[in-house]
Amino acid sequence: MTGNRQASWAFADAYAAEDDALRWARDRAREAGLRSVSPSTGAALRLLAATVDAKAVAEIGTGTGVSGLHLLHGMRPDGVLTTVDPEPEHQQFARQAFRACGFASNRARFIPGRALDVLPRLADSGYDLVFCDGDRLELLDYLAESLRLLRPGGLVVFEGVFANGRTVDSGPQPTEVARVRELLRAVRESTELVVSLLPVGDGLLCAVKR
Secondary structure (H helix, E strand, C coil): CCHHHHHHHHHHHHHCCCCCHHHHHHHHHHHHHCCCCCCHHHHHHHHHHHCCCCCCEEEECCCHHHHHHHHHCCCCCCCCEEEEECCHHHHHHHHHHHHHCCCHHHHEEEEEHHHHHHCCCCCCECEEEEECCCCCHHHHHHHCCCCCCHEEEEEEEEEEEHHHHHHCEEEEEEEHHHHHHHHHHHHCCCCCCEEEEEEECCCCEEEEEE
């Protein structure tokens, strides 16, 4: 990567101003050894949620609430974020961050558990946006569930599809990178989706359901 491109990415992250609650959630993520979305990725999530006028959003991977805060900021004032994570203690940090940012408790529904156990219980065509930041080995399953959950015109978003540059590396890669490549191919070839791959953070794959 050229120095100019690195500087541009750094500028994009710095341009996305974050408040104290977001910085606190980022600190908790670092302490827990978790990766959180970059500031520019978070800003993109806000924009996408606002673009679809999101009232109902499903999130796979709560973490400590960094992505959830960005989504809530972009959603309608009466919108509800349903967020799923196998680690309830991480969700407690997210609760604190949401509360510190002034979001009422009824703006978020926290469901602890494995995503593929929880998602089948959510309503068909009941969501405006589904954000996927979970187990890379389950990406194709997340795509299938997202297509069921989304209303026509709804948006599915996958974070981390560059896999720190490994997705485009021609050398041997682990299974999780192979799954990312399969996801990229499946989304691009789908006749149900209008697709764009945004070069923010570690790659943001976005697709609108026709």
